[in-house]
Amino acid sequence: MPVDAGYVGRVYPPTPAYEVARTALAAFAEATGATSPVYSDQSAARSLGHPDVLAPPTFAVVVAQRAEQQFIADPAAGIDFSRVVHADERFTHHRPIHAGDRLVTTLHVEQIAERAGITMVTTRCEIADEAGNPVSTVRSTLAVRGEDR
């Protein structure tokens, strides 16, 4: 089944808040080989003017991928995950994410474009705090191979 291009422009309701835990930030930093104390030591983060330990620059993917599931895992969207590879990813940080943040994500389906039997599916997650102040914008493109490839 091809990807349903009728999803372009769809905006999903804001997700329930994701609460950023210190332990989650430290585990993510460790897994990517990051050693800065700013990810695990509150006093190191405060000495740089941050309220609490910071998230690594790509941690927002954890928040975004939860929101993206609303679309990616919707059987009606027609995305066969065994035929998917990640094509590109972009983070635009309006301010750093830190422990204690409660983040609400609004998922937008930006583009579904087919070329040469591969469908490129681009989503945009607008991550904000509970008051609606922007925190991060995450753009992600998946490449979905057609069934004859």
Place this chain on the structure above:
Amino acid sequence: MNVGDEVARREVVVDRARLVRYAGASGDFNPIHWNERVAREVGLPGVIAHGMWTMGAAVDVVVDWLGDPGAVLDYQVRFSRPVPVPDPGDARVQVVAVVGALDEAAGTARIDLQVAVDGQRVLGKAQVLVRLPR
């Protein structure tokens, strides 16, 4: 600092245990990143690293150079080639960070990352926009 200057370089080693750790920390449990059988069934040469692991590991050289992850304003990559992670063994990812552009009025720089395994680029258009220390 001038455009073209190299600001950091590093070799990052990744093995299967690291991928399992990243799966747990990120919540991305796609079996192509830990299960050889599933990876081969979908046409891959074997287990490959999460593209997002490579993206996250590569930017750390820039964070350490800056001293503050909060100075990373924007970071984008294209995933141009998978990173196979053998077992037993490991894959070695070479990261070089070069100044791609400077905006002195805005106090920012674009740092371009060259990220390669066995001499072949695995990330394309890997660009990090950073706020420079005053």
